[in-house]
Amino acid sequence: xxxxxWLEATGVATTVRDSLRLTxxxxxxxxxxxxxxxxxxxxxxxxxxxxxxxxxxxxxxxRPASRGIAVxxxxxxxxxxxxxxxxxxVASVNWIFQLKMALLVTxxxxxxxxxxxxxxxxxxxxxxxxxxxxxxxxxxxxxxxVGLLLWTGLALSGCAFILLE
Amino acid sequence: xTLHQAFEWLEATSVGVMVRESQWGFPILVAIHxxxxxxxxxxxxxxxxxxxxxSMTRYRASLMYRRLTPWMFTGFGIMMISGLTLLAGFAxxxxxxxxxxxxxxxxxxxxxxxxxxxxxxxxRIKEWDDSPMPPAxxxxxxxxxxxxxxxxxxxxxxxxxxxx
Numbered sequence: 086x087x088x089x090x091w092l093e094a095t096g097v098a099t100t101v102r103d104s105l106r107l108t109x110x111x112x113x114x115x116x117x118x119x120x121x122x123x124x125x126x127x128x129x130x131x132x133x134x135x136x137x138x139x140x141x142x143x144x145x146x147x148r149p150a151s152r153g154i155a156v157x158x159x160x161x162x163x164x165x166x167x168x169x170x171x172x173x174x175v176a177s178v179n180w181i182f183q184l185k186m187a188l189l190v191t192x193x194x195x196x197x198x199x200x201x202x203x204x205x206x207x208x209x210x211x212x213x214x215x216x217x218x219x220x221x222x223x224x225x226x227x228x229x230x231v232g233l234l235l236w237t238g239l240a241l242s243g244c245a246f247i248l249l250e
Numbered sequence: 251x252t253l254h255q256a257f258e259w260l261e262a263t264s265v266g267v268m269v270r271e272s273q274w275g276f277p278i279l280v281a282i283h284x285x286x287x288x289x290x291x292x293x294x295x296x297x298x299x300x301x302x303x304x305s306m307t308r309y310r311a312s313l314m315y316r317r318l319t320p321w322m323f324t325g326f327g328i329m330m331i332s333g334l335t336l337l338a339g340f341a342x343x344x345x346x347x348x349x350x351x352x353x354x355x356x357x358x359x360x361x362x363x364x365x366x367x368x369x370x371x372x373x374r375i376k377e378w379d380d381s382p383m384p385p386a387x388x389x390x391x392x393x394x395x396x397x398x399x400x401x402x403x404x405x406x407x408x409x410x411x412x413x414x
Contacts, residue, residue, distance in 0.1 A: 109411030113404040116284070120403065124292020127321070137317045138309065149305045153296075240288060244281035 089173035102171035112247075115164040119243060121157025125150040126196070126236040133204055134229035135222075143225060147204040154196065185242040192235040203228040257341035269339025276339065280410075283332040287406070290325025291399045293318045300384075301392030307382035312375055343413045350413075353405035360398040367391040 092098060101107055129150035133143045169176055176182045203224050251259075260266055269275050299305035300314050337344055344350040371387040378384045384392075 105411050106408075109408045110404075112411070113407035116287075116407055117400055117403050120288045120292045121295065123288040124295050127289070127292055128296050128318075131321070138313070141309075145308060146306065149299075150296075153305070240285055241281070244284050247284075248277035248280055 086174065086177075089177050092170050092173045095170065097167065098170035098173070101167055108168065108171075111164045111168050115161055115168060118157045118160030118162075118164060119240070122154050122161060123157075123236060123240050125153030125157060126192070126232065129154075129196075129200065129204070130229040130232040130236070133200065133225050133232070135226065143204040144201075147201060151196070151201065158193070179246070181242055181246045185239065185246055188235060188239040188242055192232070192239050195232060195235055200228055200232050254342070254345055257345045260338050261341040263338055265335060266338035266341065269335060276336075279332050279336050283329060283336060286325045286328035286332060287403060288325075290322050290329055291403065293321045293325065294399065295396060297322075298392040298395045301388045301395075303381075303383040303389065310379045311384060311388070312379050340413060344409065347409055347413050349405040349408040353402055353409065356398045356401040356405060360395065360402065363391055363394045363398065 101111065128137065129143075129147050131137050132146040132150075138146060203221075269279065296306065297311075297314050297318050300307070300309065300311055306314065367388070371385075371391055378388065383389075
C-alpha cells in the first residue's frame with residue numbers, strides 16, 4: 086500500500102490527475118492498444134476454432150496475431166500504468182480492477198504456454214495417426230474456447246472498470 | 251428543420267430520456283459500444299495490415315476479406331446501434347462537442363475510403379490477390395483505414411472526457 090501511495094504522489098501521477106485532457110488522451114491510446122490485443126486474440130482463437138482459415142496450419146495465424154497482441158499489450162500496459170498512477174490506492178483495492186489484472190495475467194500465460202503450443206501442427210507436437218489428429222483438433226477447439234472466454238472476460242472487466250469506478 | 255433542431259428532437263425521444271435517466275442504461279450501452287469497437291476495428295485492422303503487405307501475406311487478400319467480413323460487420327452493426335442510442339441521450343451536448351464532429355468526419359472518411367476501395371481498387375484484385383505486396387492503391391486504402399479508425403476511437407474516448 087505504501088508503494089501505491091508513493092506512486093500516487095509522483096510528479097507523473099500529479100500531472101495526469103491535474104489534466105482531464107491528458108487523462109482522456111491516455112485513455113484513448115489505451116483503448117487503441119486494447120483493440121489490437123482483442124483483435125489479435127479474436128483472430129488467433131477463431132482460427133484455432135476452425136472458423137477462419139480451415140485446412141491451413143493454425144500457427145500461420147497465431148504467429149502474426151501474437152505479434153499484434155504483444156504490440157497492443159505494450160501500448161496498453163504503458164498507458165494503463167500512467168492512468169493507474171493517479172488513483173493507485175483506490176484502484177488497487179477495487180475488485181473489478183483486481184479481476185481485470187488476474188484475467189490479463191491468465192490470458193497472457195494461457196496464450197504463451199497453451200495456445201501457441203496447441204496451434205502448432207500435430208507432427209510438431211510429436212503426435213501422429215488418426216486418433217492423434219482427432220485429439221489434436223479437439224484440443225485446438227477447447228483451447229480456442231478457453232482463450233475466447235479469457236480475452237472476452239478481460240475486455241468486459243476493462244469496460245466495467247472504466248464505467249463503474 | 252436544422253441539424254440542431256433534429257438533435258433536440260432526438261434527445262427528447264423516449265429512447266433519449268431512457269438513456270439519460272436509467273441508472274444502468276448508460277454504462278451498459280457504453281460497454282456494448284466499446285466491445286463492438288474492439289470486435290469491428292480489431293478484426294478490420296488485420297485486413298488493413300494484409301492490404302499494407304505487413305502481415306498474413308501468405309493468405310489471399312480476397313480470402314481474408316471474406317473470412318473477416320462477418321465479424322467486422324457484426325461489430326459495426328452493434329457499434330452503430332449502440333452509438334446512435336447513446337447519441338439520443340446526449341444529442342445536444344454532442345452537437346457542440348469538437349470531438350464528436352471529428353469522430354463523425356473520420357467515420358465519413360472511413361466510408362469514402364471503403365467505397366473507393368471496393369469500386370476501384372478491388373476490381374483488379376485478381377492481378378494482386380496472391381501478391382505479398384499489393385499495389386499502391388490497396389496499400390493506401392489499408393493505411394487510411396487504420397488512421398481514420400484510430401481517429402474514431404480517440405475522438406470517441408475524448409468525448410467522454412469533454413462532454414459531461
